[in-house]
Amino acid sequence: MKEIPRIVGVIADTHGLLRxxxxxxxxxxxxxxxxxxxxxPDIIARLKTIAPLFVVRGNIDSGAWxxxxxxxxxxxxxxxxxxxxxxxxxxTLDPEAADFSAVITxxxxxxxxxxxxxxxxxxxxxxxxxRFDLPITLARMHIEKEPWSVxxxxxxxx
Numbered sequence: 293m294k295e296i297p298r299i300v301g302v303i304a305d306t307h308g309l310l311r312x313x314x315x316x317x318x319x320x321x322x323x324x325x326x327x328x329x330x331x332x333p334d335i336i337a338r339l340k341t342i343a344p345l346f347v348v349r350g351n352i353d354s355g356a357w358x359x360x361x362x363x364x365x366x367x368x369x370x371x372x373x374x375x376x377x378x379x380x381x382x383x384t385l386d387p388e389a390a391d392f393s394a395v396i397t398x399x400x401x402x403x404x405x406x407x408x409x410x411x412x413x414x415x416x417x418x419x420x421x422x423r424f425d426l427p428i429t430l431a432r433m434h435i436e437k438e439p440w441s442v443x444x445x446x447x448x449x450x
Contacts, residue, residue: 296370297322300433301343304378304398307352307420308332310339313447314419314430318342321432325367327398328378331420333357350378350398366392372435380413387411394433394440403429405442412440419447 301321303314308331318324321343328350330336339345349361364377372393377383379399387395387408394412401424403417417429428447433440 295322296372296435298434298436300325300374300435302327302396302414302416302431302433303339303419304396304416304430305329305350305401305418305420306331306335307418308335309420310335311419311428311447315339315342317430317432317445317447323367325374325376325396327376327396327416328361329353329398329420330358330361346376348376348378380415401426403427403431403444405431407439412442414442417444 299321301318301324304327307329323344324339326347328348329352331352336347346365346367347361348365349358349363353361367374374394374396375387375392376396380397388411392411394414397415400415401418403415405414416431419428419430422428429444432443
């Protein structure tokens with residue numbers, strides 16, 4: 293990516309449902325990351341109308357439309373890079389040694405952020421159908437200054 297983004301919208305585990313509240317919360321993002329389990333190619337098309345999109349394949353993403361989705365992706369801008377993978381348990385590299393600024397994951401449906409060394413680990417939670425008693429969430433990363441900050445956005449349940 294040529295321009296350095298200020299706000300990165302992060303969404304995961306839509307499972308075929310892109311809520312109006314999610315598209316509204318992602319407005320103003322300079323780029324969007326979908327960390328897998330998209331569930332429907334229409335979601336990819338709709339997210340691309342908001343901002344440049346980087347998306348990885350999740351464990352439910354199957355069929356011809358999902359064949360072109362990578363298992364992992366790297367977003368680079370300025371002197372920073374973000375590694376995207378659906379399931380953190382599939383991470384086979386040392387993000388700090390690889391000089392990644394952040395690792396974005398999905399899969400667990402549990403929103404969380406933490407830092408390990410210099411690397412930010414972020415799971416935006418699930419923005420799709422309600423599962424278990426977990427909140428429906430996505431995240432916005434504010435990266436205009438370091439350390440990057442994360443804002444979780446709780447979406448209304450249907």
